Amino acid sequence: MVAVVAQARPSERAEFIRKTYTHLAGAVGAFIVLEFLLVQSGIAGFLFQIVASTRIAWLAVLGAFALLGWFSRGLASQADNINTQYMGLGIYVVAEAIIFAPLIFMAAFFADPTVIPTAGILTLLLFGGLTAIAFTTRKDFSFLGGILKLAGFVALGLIICSTIFGFTLGLVFSAAMVLFASGAILYDTSNVMHHYSTDQYVAASLELFASVALLFWYVLRIVMELSNRR
Numbered sequence: 001m002v003a004v005v006a007q008a009r010p011s012e013r014a015e016f017i018r019k020t021y022t023h024l025a026g027a028v029g030a031f032i033v034l035e036f037l038l039v040q041s042g043i044a045g046f047l048f049q050i051v052a053s054t055r056i057a058w059l060a061v062l063g064a065f066a067l068l069g070w071f072s073r074g075l076a077s078q079a080d081n082i083n084t085q086y087m088g089l090g091i092y093v094v095a096e097a098i099i100f101a102p103l104i105f106m107a108a109f110f111a112d113p114t115v116i117p118t119a120g121i122l123t124l125l126l127f128g129g130l131t132a133i134a135f136t137t138r139k140d141f142s143f144l145g146g147i148l149k150l151a152g153f154v155a156l157g158l159i160i161c162s163t164i165f166g167f168t169l170g171l172v173f174s175a176a177m178v179l180f181a182s183g184a185i186l187y188d189t190s191n192v193m194h195h196y197s198t199d200q201y202v203a204a205s206l207e208l209f210a211s212v213a214l215l216f217w218y219v220l221r222i223v224m225e226l227s228n229r230r
Contacts, residue, residue: 023205036099
């Protein structure tokens with residue numbers, strides 16, 4: 001029986017952490033490459049036009065993304081088949097890149113050129129700090145699960161209502177979602193250490209990538225909003 005990471009030997013735990021964060025870095029790198037290709041090929045601009053033309057299109061995209069996220073996470077959680085895990089991670093990264101494409105297009109062509117790198121650096125610093133907290137305290141943050149689930153449903157309801165009725169959620173909502181994503185990073189980092197087995201490093205990297213992507217999304221929106229106010 002494969003040991004849970006927190007109960008594994010120090011060498012196995014260190015190897016799991018190395019593999020998980022190597023795969024996370026690879027997923028982030030693939031995401032950046034995909035975004036570059038989507039922008040350069042004109043696909044990001046095309047997706048932006050679709051999303052900007054009707055609110056229903058954006059709602060459909062969010063629905064499709066939720067289904068793909070559920071499907072890919074299910075694939076990645078199958079620890080007995082490494083190829084299936086990689087397939088789940090790959091599908092999720094591609095889905096995230098497509099969802100981000102309209103926002104990246106806006107940031108690249110309708111905002112200050114420093115917006116994207118600034119958001120990227122801030123996201124990296126926040127993620128690094130939260131990861132350090134999770135590792136140094138060695139606390140089990142599983143108690144955040146229920147809070148995050150409830151907050152997630154509230155946020156989803158607000159997003160759907162804003163899409164249907166056309167009101168803007170604004171800077172305060174983005175700041176609240178940064179706090180939500182920060183909590184998700186603490187929860188996911190603790191979760192993979194206390195509840196994942198040492199051969200689930202691909203699934204672990206997907207969990208962390210999802211939270212990092214959510215954090216980057218709202219950090220980027222905040223930086224764009226502040227840039228537009230100057």
